[in-house]
Amino acid sequence: VQLLESGGGLIQPGGSLRLSCVASGFSLTTYPxxxxxxxxxxxxxxxxxxxxxGGTTFYADSVQGRFIISRDIFKSTLYLEMxxxxxxxxxxxxxxxxxxxxxxLLFDSWGQGTLVTVAS
Amino acid sequence: EIVMTQSPATLSVSPGERxxxxxxxxxxxxxxxxxxxxxxxQAPRLLMFGASTRAAGTPARFIGGGSGTEFTLTISSxxxxxxxxxxxxxxxxWPLTFGGGTKVEIK
Numbered sequence: 001v002q003l004l005e006s007g008g009g010l011i012q013p014g015g016s017l018r019l020s021c022v023a024s025g026f027s028l029t030t031y032p033x034x035x036x037x038x039x040x041x042x043x044x045x046x047x048x049x050x051x052x053x054g055g056t057t058f059y060a061d062s063v064q065g066r067f068i069i070s071r072d073i074f075k076s077t078l079y080l081e082m083x084x085x086x087x088x089x090x091x092x093x094x095x096x097x098x099x100x101x102x103x104x105l106l107f108d109s110w111g112q113g114t115l116v117t118v119a120s
Numbered sequence: 121e122i123v124m125t126q127s128p129a130t131l132s133v134s135p136g137e138r139x140x141x142x143x144x145x146x147x148x149x150x151x152x153x154x155x156x157x158x159x160x161x162q163a164p165r166l167l168m169f170g171a172s173t174r175a176a177g178t179p180a181r182f183i184g185g186g187s188g189t190e191f192t193l194t195i196s197s198x199x200x201x202x203x204x205x206x207x208x209x210x211x212x213x214w215p216l217t218f219g220g221g222t223k224v225e226i227k
Contacts, residue, residue, distance in 0.1 A: 043219060045218065046217075060215065094164070103211070104152060104214070106209075107154075107209070
């Protein structure tokens with residue numbers, strides 16, 4: 001299993017970015033996937049998720065209405081479209097493969113992350 | 121939302137010594153707790169789940185315990201490769217939440 005993120009960078013407040021995560025070694029139709037971020041000096045926060053069938057998505061309150069998670073199963077790529085970016089969105093964004101367990105999910109494989117810096 | 125609180129924020133330990141990390145949930149999560157290890161410049165890695173079950177590749181010196189709201193991760197004899205940040209995560213309720221992490225550093 002490999003996950004490779006790209007698309008991060010420096011962006012002004014109010015701007016937009018699209019992150020990509022290319023998955024290999026498994027199919028995106030087999031496992032749920034998540035985007036998890038880590039702001040400088042802070043803990044991990046799951047900001048978005050998508051089910052294995054693509055029919056269900058999740059967004060943290062902090063990004064609801066601004067971020068959109070999607071995927072292209074033919075390109076084996078997960079996306080995170082980020083709009084109306086704020087200073088507090090500055091973080092390293094990780095793509096993670098989930099493993100269902102009981103009523104929840106584990107994060108059993110992670111990419112190296114891509115850094116998003118929101119600043120003027 | 122279940123809030124996960126980890127303590128201490130930083131733990132200074134000498135190689136070969138034992139380290140005990142704590143994780144507290146704001147409400148009972150049974151044993152639905154995972155631990156992750158993150159070394160500098162690397163992605164997090166799943167270390168343990170079910171509070172005490174080691175993930176594939178996790179050495180036996182990592183011991184998880186607890187249930188309900190109080191959990192511990194013990195590293196019985198710290199090796200150089202164990203100095204890292206450790207985060208707990210609950211998967212009992214949605215949204216899934218993580219603790220703030222404990223950094224284990226060399227004393």
